[in-house]
Amino acid sequence: MMEVRDSKFDDPWRVLLLLSLAFVLNYMDRQIVFTIFPLLRHDLGFTNLQLGLAGSLFTWTYSLCMPLAGRLSDIWPRQRLVIAAVVMWSTATLGTSLSHTAVQFLCWRVIMGFSESLYVPAAIGMITTAHPGPTRSRALSVHGFAQFTGITLGAWYGGWAAERFNWRWGFGFIAIVGILYAGFLGTQFRNFQTASVSRGQGVARDLFRSRCYIALCTAFLLFCSMLWMLYAWLPNHIFETFHLSLSQSGLDATLYLQASSAVGVLLGGLLGDKSSRRNKNGRFNIVATGLFLSAPFAAAIFGATSLPLLEISACGFGIFSGCVAGNVFATLPDIVAHKNFGLATGLLNLAGGLGAGAAIFLTGFLHHSFTNARLMKIGSGLAMSAAVVLFLTVRSYFDLERTGLDTSLT
Numbered sequence: 001m002m003e004v005r006d007s008k009f010d011d012p013w014r015v016l017l018l019l020s021l022a023f024v025l026n027y028m029d030r031q032i033v034f035t036i037f038p039l040l041r042h043d044l045g046f047t048n049l050q051l052g053l054a055g056s057l058f059t060w061t062y063s064l065c066m067p068l069a070g071r072l073s074d075i076w077p078r079q080r081l082v083i084a085a086v087v088m089w090s091t092a093t094l095g096t097s098l099s100h101t102a103v104q105f106l107c108w109r110v111i112m113g114f115s116e117s118l119y120v121p122a123a124i125g126m127i128t129t130a131h132p133g134p135t136r137s138r139a140l141s142v143h144g145f146a147q148f149t150g151i152t153l154g155a156w157y158g159g160w161a162a163e164r165f166n167w168r169w170g171f172g173f174i175a176i177v178g179i180l181y182a183g184f185l186g187t188q189f190r191n192f193q194t195a196s197v198s199r200g201q202g203v204a205r206d207l208f209r210s211r212c213y214i215a216l217c218t219a220f221l222l223f224c225s226m227l228w229m230l231y232a233w234l235p236n237h238i239f240e241t242f243h244l245s246l247s248q249s250g251l252d253a254t255l256y257l258q259a260s261s262a263v264g265v266l267l268g269g270l271l272g273d274k275s276s277r278r279n280k281n282g283r284f285n286i287v288a289t290g291l292f293l294s295a296p297f298a299a300a301i302f303g304a305t306s307l308p309l310l311e312i313s314a315c316g317f318g319i320f321s322g323c324v325a326g327n328v329f330a331t332l333p334d335i336v337a338h339k340n341f342g343l344a345t346g347l348l349n350l351a352g353g354l355g356a357g358a359a360i361f362l363t364g365f366l367h368h369s370f371t372n373a374r375l376m377k378i379g380s381g382l383a384m385s386a387a388v389v390l391f392l393t394v395r396s397y398f399d400l401e402r403t404g405l406d407t408s409l410t
Helices: 012-044 048-064 066-075 078-097 102-117 119-130 133-164 167-189 211-242 246-278 282-303 307-325 338-365 372-402
Strands: 002-007 194-199
Touching (some): 012 119, 012 133, 012 246, 048 066, 048 102, 048 211, 066 338, 078 119, 102 119, 119 338, 133 246, 211 307, 211 338, 211 372, 282 307
Antiparallel strands (some): 002 194
16 A cells, blocks of 8 residues: 545635636637637648547547546646646647647647646546535536536637637637636645545556446447537538628537536536435436437437527537536446546546547548538437446446445545
């Protein structure tokens, strides 16, 4: 056994607020690129394939680095990883604003993917430690709410800054805000008390012996495939299909989807905590149900023949997908030992990121062969199947896998 310094806070809701604001910046930095696709074509000569790579290279790098980031969060002070991540991704955003070729821009997106990978396992570990069982889903759902806020603000801000000023100035400003906020976090984290937490050496193969964990990773992969296909390509789809302005396309692509997702993630957090009090695997049931019900709405979004129909479908998807997002990471302490929590978080993100990157890339690569609607129908069908498998797997194996588990975070 070895002693590792971990964070324990006098005010768990304060650390949640600080991390949630960081998460808003995280998603603004990664999202603003998707609303300026037409400008990247004009200014830097991006092709449709390269536009797809702007999303997929980030996502693949982010995902592939997740296991390393997760294990680092198991052995290093998590607050330091969070601060380092904010500085690094803000610097990468500044780099994109100074790019003069598509290749330079894509290289900075790769660097951003690596830097943002450091944040999630560390932040989720800090929140889970500060908010054990009774408030776990609600705390993580508030953090998830910040994600949707950042996506909405990023999509709007990217188009607004491009039309009012210049996309380069817009990227540079948000980068400077991030660097200043990292300094503020440094001053705030100094005031948090720490306590020693005893952990054994984590063993990665323990995770792959868990049928529930494998089913959860598969479901999350397909969930993120649908989610990021919408995040990356819906603004461009609205721009080309309904002929709105860049800022209006970005706003319509995110406002209804993200507002309903925000409601859904908070609702999912409440349902997750309540369900877990009645049933130990209640959070898994919320994830499976949310995934199954969100999939048809995802298909309806790209298949909509009018803007109001698209907006209604986006609201339906957002509510149920929010229930997934509000509980998926909250399930981990129920099936994963504390010593492997960071790694489990990283690998789960890896699964989701690989699915997201593949969906973004294939949508661009198959642009002239498959419609967005057809690709989403395929993805939604697979997601519904994964939801059923997750529900049945947890029902059969949850109690067996939980036996003897270190439940210090539950």
